[in-house]
Amino acid sequence: MCGAPMSTVGRVGAVSVTSFQRERAQKVRAMRRRMRPRYASTHGAGRIRQDGPVTDPAVARDALFDPGEVRGLFDRMSRSYERMNVVASFGFSVRWRRQLMALVPPDVQAHRVLDAMSGMGETWSRLLRRFPRSEVAALDFSPRMVAHARERSRDRFGGRFHVYAEDMLDSGLPDASFDVVVSAFGLKTFDEEQSRRFADELARILRPGGAFAFVEVTEPPNPVLRRLYDCYLSRIIPIVGALLVSDPVEYRMLFRYLRAYGDGSRSERALAEHPALTVTRHELFFGCAVGFSGRRV
Numbered sequence: 001m002c003g004a005p006m007s008t009v010g011r012v013g014a015v016s017v018t019s020f021q022r023e024r025a026q027k028v029r030a031m032r033r034r035m036r037p038r039y040a041s042t043h044g045a046g047r048i049r050q051d052g053p054v055t056d057p058a059v060a061r062d063a064l065f066d067p068g069e070v071r072g073l074f075d076r077m078s079r080s081y082e083r084m085n086v087v088a089s090f091g092f093s094v095r096w097r098r099q100l101m102a103l104v105p106p107d108v109q110a111h112r113v114l115d116a117m118s119g120m121g122e123t124w125s126r127l128l129r130r131f132p133r134s135e136v137a138a139l140d141f142s143p144r145m146v147a148h149a150r151e152r153s154r155d156r157f158g159g160r161f162h163v164y165a166e167d168m169l170d171s172g173l174p175d176a177s178f179d180v181v182v183s184a185f186g187l188k189t190f191d192e193e194q195s196r197r198f199a200d201e202l203a204r205i206l207r208p209g210g211a212f213a214f215v216e217v218t219e220p221p222n223p224v225l226r227r228l229y230d231c232y233l234s235r236i237i238p239i240v241g242a243l244l245v246s247d248p249v250e251y252r253m254l255f256r257y258l259r260a261y262g263d264g265s266r267s268e269r270a271l272a273e274h275p276a277l278t279v280t281r282h283e284l285f286f287g288c289a290v291g292f293s294g295r296r297v
């Protein structure tokens with residue numbers, strides 16, 4: 001299936017005998033039109049092909065990590081992110097969020113906990129199970145993700161989460177204001193330099209002795225597993241995205257971030273080389289995800 005050209009999808013149209021099938025075939029055709037290379041940004045020196053091979057990797061990389069592009073991407077994905085996140089990870093995202101909480105050292109005094117790059121608060125139930133008595137806050141810079149998160153805080157958690165609509169790399173959070181900072185799947189959209197800024201900010205907002213834990217998806221080292229995983233994310237997920245939520249281009253972008261993130265070594269380097277942080281790396285499910293845990297010294 002993964003080696004098959006995308007055009008095989010068009011055969012759906014040939015069997016459209018009911019209105020349901022006709023509708024489905026139209027959706028697939030529309031998806032294929034949307035998946036053709038398009039020029040969506042003029043950031044940097046030239047126009048950037050958003051979903052195909054890129055001729056100038058430096059320009060493409062710039063756009064990939066441009067904060068405005070990242071914010072826009074998550075704004076557009078906010079309608080469907082939660083559902084697709086579970087599908088895209090084969091349900092592993094649920095397990096990895098659980099493992100995230102277990103990575104926080106058990107002896108930390110967690111009076112104030114921050115969920116960084118919180119999205120719509122997908123980790124919050126787990127977070128409250130792990131820190132039932134803590135004061136909890138979240139931060140994200142996508143206005144739509146934040147709007148959903150605030151709604152969720154109000155409707156499901158009695159307004160317990162204060163949600164900051166801020167850039168994690170340039171926030172107004174006070175120095176040493178958190179005992180614990182966690183984040184699920186929030187690191188891959190930081191390039192090398194942004195990862196270092198993130199480490200600086202983490203060291204600034206954590207109190208001495210405070211702890212952090214992060215999880216992120218990675219490319220597995222096993223070539224067979226990596227091929228299957230790549231194929232699933234680059235081919236199957238955009239189709240599922242189109243059928244379920246009609247935004248395949250956005251879900252193809254996730255694959256590009258995963259590719260660029262590789263084994264997560266740039267996050268590891270940034271955390272490990274920061275003089276005020278200690279970090280341990282944890283391989284999760286044969287390297288399909290990575291965990292980082294550590295402390296502010």
Ligand SMILES: C[S@@+](CC[C@H](N)C(=O)[O-])C[C@H]1O[C@@H](n2cnc3c(N)ncnc32)[C@H](O)[C@@H]1O
Binds near residue numbers: 122
């Ligand atoms: C893949 S989602 C993860 C959402 C959630 N943590 C989860 O468990 O699914 C990444 C989130 O990070 C946010 N984000 C990316 N860069 C950010 C930054 N510099 N400051 C704040 N939020 C950021 C995006 O808006 C998006 O909501």
